[in-house]
Each structure stands twice: as structure tokens, then as C-alpha cells.
Amino acid sequence: MLDLGKLATDLSAVMQPVGQAKGLPNALYTSTEAMALERERIFKDGWVCIGFGKDAPVAGSVMPVDLLGMPLLMVRDAQGTLRVFENVCRHRGMILVEAPGTVPGVIRCPYHSWCYSHDGALRATPHVGGPGVNTHDCIDPAKTGLTPVRSGSYLDMVFVNISGTAPAFDDWIAPLRSRWADFEGRGVHHGSSFRLQVACNWKLAVENYCESYHLPWIHPGLNSYSRLEDHYHIEAPRAFSGQGTVVYNPRLDPDLSFPNFDGLPEKWDTGAEYVSLYPNVLIGIHRDHMYGIRLDPVAQDRTIEHIEIYYTTPEAATGGALATLREKNAAMWKEVFIEDIFVVEGMQKGRGAPNFDGGRFSAVMDSPTHCFHDWVAARLG
Numbered sequence: 001m002l003d004l005g006k007l008a009t010d011l012s013a014v015m016q017p018v019g020q021a022k023g024l025p026n027a028l029y030t031s032t033e034a035m036a037l038e039r040e041r042i043f044k045d046g047w048v049c050i051g052f053g054k055d056a057p058v059a060g061s062v063m064p065v066d067l068l069g070m071p072l073l074m075v076r077d078a079q080g081t082l083r084v085f086e087n088v089c090r091h092r093g094m095i096l097v098e099a100p101g102t103v104p105g106v107i108r109c110p111y112h113s114w115c116y117s118h119d120g121a122l123r124a125t126p127h128v129g130g131p132g133v134n135t136h137d138c139i140d141p142a143k144t145g146l147t148p149v150r151s152g153s154y155l156d157m158v159f160v161n162i163s164g165t166a167p168a169f170d171d172w173i174a175p176l177r178s179r180w181a182d183f184e185g186r187g188v189h190h191g192s193s194f195r196l197q198v199a200c201n202w203k204l205a206v207e208n209y210c211e212s213y214h215l216p217w218i219h220p221g222l223n224s225y226s227r228l229e230d231h232y233h234i235e236a237p238r239a240f241s242g243q244g245t246v247v248y249n250p251r252l253d254p255d256l257s258f259p260n261f262d263g264l265p266e267k268w269d270t271g272a273e274y275v276s277l278y279p280n281v282l283i284g285i286h287r288d289h290m291y292g293i294r295l296d297p298v299a300q301d302r303t304i305e306h307i308e309i310y311y312t313t314p315e316a317a318t319g320g321a322l323a324t325l326r327e328k329n330a331a332m333w334k335e336v337f338i339e340d341i342f343v344v345e346g347m348q349k350g351r352g353a354p355n356f357d358g359g360r361f362s363a364v365m366d367s368p369t370h371c372f373h374d375w376v377a378a379r380l381g
């Protein structure tokens, strides 16, 4: 049983200044009840990333998503607008769409064939008034469309707020948007995808991404050209945190490079930033590409990382001339993210130690991680 009294005490210890604070308690990594609490207070009440616009690329695209047992459906309508609905028929609650694809015309429920248009409107209710009678006074189509879910998007990442109670999306995303105003208004073009399964709680993936402290030991390759001392902390309390480097200097190929975003300020020539946007997306941004990692928190000790890499032009993203360079870039990032797996899984195992007290933070090196813990504690407290 999750002891809510003890949890409150533990969370207040987390919300101390970084030098005095403890980390989040073991239960938040190991207990199904804690996961259920996070499902309500973090994943339902706040903004959370459920996918990418490229997952529903054309008019009529449908993409079902399961978020901790909450079935959602991304739909691209005829005008190109991406919408999100609960993926459930308003008749008897059948799951509407089981697999991604393109559905021209209407979305038909496989049970009794009620049909919905891509904007969610109920369009057909065959035999609802008896054989051959397709309407009935009891069913008002105007009140029986698909249930819309608030959504918004940034750099092709799609976010939802299921409860409908979070602040407006534009207000929520504004701090990161203004930090990265240099990239505003530029299209990003999808190039590569891969996914990794990790045997750890989703928060450990966030925590590890927040800090550069582990670079010398976990990423010796990366550290050989972008050293610990080349990094700085990024902290926006209760919103996001991470790290940046002043030495972004990829050496994938002596003769080829990706085109940069046009007209970026000079600091991006050699700079790059890596941010955990709470709760579940890890972003890397560079002058010539960006990536988003959506963390799917499938269980308290299991997370799927969906990695999507984007480039600055359609040609860079899909053209033949840079295909090998794209493969090298994806392989380089994959190697880095795989290097992190043994530590996040090792920290998960460590949470089984009954007397582990959440651990301590280096006041100098771990403050972006503490920034995230403070956010979690505030959301759950």
C-alpha cells in the first residue's frame, strides 16, 4: 500500500534547496499505486506528449495511441488540421481504431457501424431506429460526436491535456518557445526513427537526460569532443531543465554535412541544447537537426523511448544525397542513448533497496535533475 502520509513527508524533503534535498522516494519508481497517482496528476491533468505530427502525415491519417490505458486517436482532417479524440465509439464504447493508417471518407466503428467524420462529427447510425431506419430521436448527432481532447503541437511533437484543466497550451509551451525563439517559424522535416525499450521508470530516463555530470564515464566518445567543462545547465523551474554545450562539432563525415537552419545567430554555430520538457519528452536542438524522444510510461518499471530525428529541409530529411549521413547520425545518437540504458536500468534496480532514501544531489552538478524532482513533487504533493 502506498503510504500517502509518508509520501507527503518524502515529497517535502524533495522540495528543499538542492544542497539539502533528498531525491524522490523509492515508491515512486516501484509501486503500481504511485504510477496510478502519476497517471491522474501528471499524465491526465497536465500537458503530455503522445506522438508526432509525422505519425499522421496526410488527410485521413489516423494514429491510435495508448497512454497508460487511456485510448486516444490522432486524426488529420481534410484541411490538414491534426485533431485528437478519445479513441472510443460513443455508442457502446468499442475501441474505434486499432491500427495506424489512412481512412478515406468516414471512420467506421467495427461493432454496429456508427460512422464519424475526421472532425469527430457523428455522420451515420445505421438501423438505430430499427431495421432500415437510420435515425432516432434518442440519438442527437450534434451531442454524440467523438470526444475531443485538447491538443497542441511544437516542433512536430503533439501534446494533449486529457483532463481539460491545464493552462492553455500556448502559455504552457511559452517558456521553451521563447528560449528557442531562434528556431521559431521554421519547418522541421522528419528523417529517421528508432525506439528503445528500457526496464526503468520513465522518470529515470528524464533525470539522466537532465545532467551532463555522467558524460566522462558513460559517453567517452561524446566526451572526447564535447567535454564536461563545455556544458552548462538549463533550468526553468516547474517547466523544463537540461544542459547545453558550447562545442557541438559533429564528425560524421569529412566531406558531407547537413544544411543548417537559415539565419541562426552565431551562438548556434557551435552550440546545442538538450532539454527535458516535463513530463515526457527529451529534446535535442542543433543548427542542422533536432530530435524528440517521447517517453511512453508503459509500467512503473518499463518505458518505451520513441526517437524521431528531424532535419532542416525536405532534401536533408529524405533525399538520396544525404542518406548515408542520416544513417550515421541516427546510429551515432542510438549509440549514445544505448550507453545510457545500463545506468537508468541500474538506478531502477537500486530503487529496490529498502533503505535507500532517495539519494542526494550535487548542488553544483545535479541542479537540473533536482529541478525535475521538485516539479514531480509539486505535481504529486
Ligand code: FES
Residues within 6 Å of the ligand: 089, 090, 091, 092, 093, 094, 109, 110, 111, 112, 113, 114
Ligand atoms: S459500439 Fe460503436 S457502433 Fe456500436
Ligand SMILES: [Fe+2]
Residues within 6 Å of the ligand: 208, 209, 214, 218, 219, 336, 340
Ligand atoms: Fe547520457
